[in-house]
Amino acid sequence: MNAAAAAPAALLDPDGVRASVDAVLYAFLDEQERAATDLPEIGLFTKMLRTMLAAGGKRIRPFLCVTGWAAITDRTPPPAVWRVAASLELFHAFALIHDDIMDKSDTRRGRPTAHRALAARHAHHPDADTLGVNTAILLGDLALGWSYELLHADDRRIHRTWKLLNALRTETLIGQYLDLAATGDLTAGTDTAWRIIRYKTGKYTIERPLHLGAAPADADPAQLRSLSAYAIPLGEAFQLRDDLLGVYGDPARTGKSTLDDLREGKHTVLVATALERATPAQRRTLHSALGDPSLDPTAAEAVRGIFSATGAAAAVEQMITDRLHAAERALDGSTLREPATTALNRLAAAMAHRAS
Amino acid sequence: MNAAAAAPAALLDPDGVRASVDAVLYAFLDEQERAATDLPEIGLFTKMLRTMLAAGGKRIRPFLCVTGWAAITDRTPPPAVWRVAASLELFHAFALIHDDIMDKSDTRRGRPTAHRALAARHAHHPDADTLGVNTAILLGDLALGWSYELLHADDRRIHRTWKLLNALRTETLIGQYLDLAATGDLTAGTDTAWRIIRYKTGKYTIERPLHLGAAPADADPAQLRSLSAYAIPLGEAFQLRDDLLGVYGDPARTGKSTLDDLREGKHTVLVATALERATPAQRRTLHSALGDPSLDPTAAEAVRGIFSATGAAAAVEQMITDRLHAAERALDGSTLREPATTALNRLAAAMAHRAS
Numbered sequence: 205m206n207a208a209a210a211a212p213a214a215l216l217d218p219d220g221v222r223a224s225v226d227a228v229l230y231a232f233l234d235e236q237e238r239a240a241t242d243l244p245e246i247g248l249f250t251k252m253l254r255t256m257l258a259a260g261g262k263r264i265r266p267f268l269c270v271t272g273w274a275a276i277t278d279r280t281p282p283p284a285v286w287r288v289a290a291s292l293e294l295f296h297a298f299a300l301i302h303d304d305i306m307d308k309s310d311t312r313r314g315r316p317t318a319h320r321a322l323a324a325r326h327a328h329h330p331d332a333d334t335l336g337v338n339t340a341i342l343l344g345d346l347a348l349g350w351s352y353e354l355l356h357a358d359d360r361r362i363h364r365t366w367k368l369l370n371a372l373r374t375e376t377l378i379g380q381y382l383d384l385a386a387t388g389d390l391t392a393g394t395d396t397a398w399r400i401i402r403y404k405t406g407k408y409t410i411e412r413p414l415h416l417g418a419a420p421a422d423a424d425p426a427q428l429r430s431l432s433a434y435a436i437p438l439g440e441a442f443q444l445r446d447d448l449l450g451v452y453g454d455p456a457r458t459g460k461s462t463l464d465d466l467r468e469g470k471h472t473v474l475v476a477t478a479l480e481r482a483t484p485a486q487r488r489t490l491h492s493a494l495g496d497p498s499l500d501p502t503a504a505e506a507v508r509g510i511f512s513a514t515g516a517a518a519a520v521e522q523m524i525t526d527r528l529h530a531a532e533r534a535l536d537g538s539t540l541r542e543p544a545t546t547a548l549n550r551l552a553a554a555m556a557h558r559a560s
Numbered sequence: 561m562n563a564a565a566a567a568p569a570a571l572l573d574p575d576g577v578r579a580s581v582d583a584v585l586y587a588f589l590d591e592q593e594r595a596a597t598d599l600p601e602i603g604l605f606t607k608m609l610r611t612m613l614a615a616g617g618k619r620i621r622p623f624l625c626v627t628g629w630a631a632i633t634d635r636t637p638p639p640a641v642w643r644v645a646a647s648l649e650l651f652h653a654f655a656l657i658h659d660d661i662m663d664k665s666d667t668r669r670g671r672p673t674a675h676r677a678l679a680a681r682h683a684h685h686p687d688a689d690t691l692g693v694n695t696a697i698l699l700g701d702l703a704l705g706w707s708y709e710l711l712h713a714d715d716r717r718i719h720r721t722w723k724l725l726n727a728l729r730t731e732t733l734i735g736q737y738l739d740l741a742a743t744g745d746l747t748a749g750t751d752t753a754w755r756i757i758r759y760k761t762g763k764y765t766i767e768r769p770l771h772l773g774a775a776p777a778d779a780d781p782a783q784l785r786s787l788s789a790y791a792i793p794l795g796e797a798f799q800l801r802d803d804l805l806g807v808y809g810d811p812a813r814t815g816k817s818t819l820d821d822l823r824e825g826k827h828t829v830l831v832a833t834a835l836e837r838a839t840p841a842q843r844r845t846l847h848s849a850l851g852d853p854s855l856d857p858t859a860a861e862a863v864r865g866i867f868s869a870t871g872a873a874a875a876v877e878q879m880i881t882d883r884l885h886a887a888e889r890a891l892d893g894s895t896l897r898e899p900a901t902t903a904l905n906r907l908a909a910a911m912a913h914r915a916s
Contacts, residue, residue: 216903265769272773275900276783281773288772292728299732302701306694306740307824314815338662341697345658348701352708372648376655384662413621416644417628417637427632459670468663544631547572551624 215274215281218267221289225266228290229257232354239371243378243403248325249343252318256297260313265292291354298347301340318343326385338384342377349373368419372412379403386471394476398440401473406439430538434548437527437534441556444524447472448517449559451508457560463504469495473523478516486510528556571630571637574623577645581622584646585613588710595727599734599759604681605699608674612653616669621648647710654703657696674699682741694740698733705729724775728768735759742827750832754796757829762795782895789890790904793883797912800880803828804873805915807864813916819860825851829879834872842866884912 214220233250240246266289273281303309304317311317316324322343323336382400414431415423423431449458450465451474465472479490490510493503511517531552535545570576589606596602622645629637659665660673667673672680678699679692738756770787771779779787805814806821807830821828835846846866849859867873887908891901 216899264765268766268769269773271900271903272770272779272787273777274773275770275787275896275904276774276777276779277897279777282776285773285776288776292769292772295729295732298701299736302697303736306697306736341658341662345654345701345704348704349708352705373651376651380655380659380662409620410624413624413648414628414631416648417625417630417641418632420638420641420644421629421632421635423628423632431628431631540631541633543572544627547627548631 216271218263221267221270222263224286225263225290225293226257228286228354229293230254232290232294232350236350236374240374240378243375245378245381246374248339248381249346249378252321252343253294253297253347255321256300256318257293259315261293261296263293265296266290287355291351294347294354295351298344298351301344301347305337305340305344329385335384339381342381342384345377346374349377368412368416372408372416375403375412376408379408383471394473394480397471397473397476400471401440401443402436405443406436409442410439411435427539430534430540433534434531434552437530438552438555441524441527441531441552444473444520444527445556445558447474448520448524451504451511452517454559459560463499463501466494466504466507467497467499474511474516474520477519478511478514481514481516482510486514524556528552572627574619577623577626578619580642581619581646581649582613584642584710585649586610588646588650588706592706592730596730596734599731601734601737602730604695605702605734608677608699609650609653609703611677612656612674613649615671617649617652619649621652622646643711647707650703650710651707654700654707657700657703661693661696661700685741691740695737698737701733702730705733724768724771728764728772731759731768732764735764739827750829750836753827753829753832756827757796757799758792761799762792765798766795767791786890786894786896789894790887790908793886793890794908794911797880797883797887797908800829800876800883801912801914803830804876804880807860807867808873810915815916819855819857822850822860822863823853823855830867830872830876833875834867834870837870837872838866842870880912884908 233253237246237250269289269292270281270285273285300312301318304312305319309317310320315321317340319337319340321336322339323332326332326335326339329335379400379402382396383404386396386400411432414435415428418428418431447465447470450460450470450472451462453460453462455461475490475494479487482490489506493499493507496503508517532549535548538545540548589609593602593606625645625648626637626641629641656668657674660668661675665673666676671677673696675693675696677692678695679688682688682691682695685691735756735758738752739760742752742756767788770791771784774784774787803821803826806816806826806828807818809816809818811817831846831850835843838846845862849855849863852859864873888905891904894901896904
């Protein structure tokens with residue numbers, strides 16, 4: 205942050221403000237990439253933001269922010285003011301991305317808007333336009349979240365909580381992206397299905413919330429690991445049950461039709477397992493049925509027949525049982541305290557065996 | 561926050577957690593409504609969130625957060641843990657709203673999803689479905705932003721900055737909503753056009769950034785008022801120039817066609833002024849041309865003719881001059897310092913007279 209030490213006159217040079225603010229933004233994006241080592245897809249999002257920042261824009265809000273400081277005092281602005289300035293620019297990137305979606309704009313500053321650029325990147329996808337818009341909604345959401353994160357990186361009091369929350373947001377939004385990109389794409393394997401479960405359910409719904417309570421209570425690293433060892437398999441069990449209920453559940457109890465997931469071509473472990481075990485004829489049936497928006501109850505019954513005949517449905521039931529036991533063992537072998545562990549065991553059983 | 565004083569056993573009662581977390585959330589939504597007294601439209605958004613929260617949901621993330629605390633210690637969780645728990649629930653509301661848009665889901669828990677409910681509320685609008693989706697994107701954005709705000713309401717060190725930033729986000733997103741709702745609705749008067757300018761340009765682009773720099777520099781209230789008195793008219797001048805450029809500008813310099821705003825039926829002060837001054841025949845021409853997606857250059861020329869004949873274009877030029885002078889007077893009569901005031905005067909002239 206060179207400009208933090210600049211003289212007042214240089215401080216009000218628009219090019220200097222731009223350079224200083226961009227340095228903060230690029231360093232922040234680097235940091236987000238480093239923090240999300242197991243989510244390489246983050247690169248798609250950070251690259252889009254870098255491209256947008258490099259494409260232009262006057263940095264008028266950061267300039268005014270620094271000028272507002274200089275209008276009051278000769279003192280050198282502290283780093284916090286530069287971070288606020290950079291945060292404004294990131295918030296503005298978010299606003300442009302979502303505005304262009306709402307306005308259905310194809311170009312901005314002579315270049316494709318984010319949702320159009322993202323549609324072009326997914327040209328192989330059967331509905332690239334929709335995927336482009338949806339990915340751009342997520343890109344905007346990330347930029348919005350980061351505009352807050354940028355402001356609070358220095359706040360020690362809630363530092364541990366804040367980092368966890370940021371991880372939660374990143375994982376959730378990118379998990380949603382993985383899900384969008386995989387839905388309708390039957391070539392994605394079980395690895396992708398497991399990663400989606402890990403980020404959208406295991407971490408978002410279970411592990412991160414537990415850590416967010418445990419960290420401010422001064423949990424030691426082993427305790428945090430025990431909570432993770434409970435959370436991740438339970439998240440998998442929860443989602444595997446969800447996938448079974450989506451195909452075999454009682455609509456009166458689940459509140460959703462047993463045709464929706466099949467029509468949508470939802471990429472589940474159940475589907476991936478069945479495809480792996482299917483005969484060529486069964487595979488052809490699955491490929492023509494899954495993702496067919498007009499799939500009828502007879503075709504759905506044929507798909508269920510293949511899920512049973514291949515043993516995929518029974519395999520998924522066994523996976524749920526294994527994961528429930530793994531979650532229980534994680535608590536047994538831990539220094540976590542009663543009555544919380546009893547509450548967590550009860551919750552695990554309810555999540556794995558629910559009928560709705 | 562009654563549960564903050566609850567005994568450990570009661571702490572792990574899901575209904576108790578739900579009641580405590582909901583109390584934090586409802587109080588927070590009340591607070592947002594009170595803080596946005598001049599934006600009554602916020603009620604549409606807070607009401608949607610209250611309805612979603614009341615409709616159900618297991619509050620599993622807040623429950624796990626509190627349980628994570630109890631797994632480590634017998635101590636009573638501090639209010640910060642309850643705020644984190646509530647923040648998780650608000651973040652989840654955001655995620656559901658945006659997910660339902662991306663998945664094109666019509667119902668959730670047996671009720672219309674946010675974008676469907678919002679489309680139904682705007683049934684009078686020519687494109688209610690799109691408006692419903694776009695408003696739901698904004699609703700999700702607000703919930704996302706508030707999930708951060710909720711966490712930091714008690715942080716005194718950056719309290720002034722944080723409140724300003726929250727105001728900026730709220731005003732920007734609701735300004736965008738006003739714009740979406742007014743576009744294509746020629747019955748909206750000049751009052752609406754001025755409010756859109758105030759929130760989308762005057763405050764977002766100029767006033768809030770200036771205040772965000774000035775507040776941490778210990779600006780006194782008179783200095784903040786001087787910055788506002790500069791910002792609001794300048795924002796108006798900037799937007800009025802934008803509206804003129806959208807109809808009369810040189811596409812080679814502005815980078816956009818002079819047909820787009822007319823085809824979109826963009827609700828500008830120029831349009832509203834022309835409609836107010838038009839003869840019945842002119843008004844009929846404007847009503848048939850504005851918002852017509854196939855408007856051709858000949859019809860656009862007829863519209864420009866009416867903007868001139870009614871004196872609307874000249875009136876808007878005069879409004880720009882008046883507002884530039886008002887911005888300059890605000891700096892002259894202030895205790896704001898050089899060289900910032902010179903930089904601000906230069907910027908004002910450039911914004912009001914720009915050709916691109």
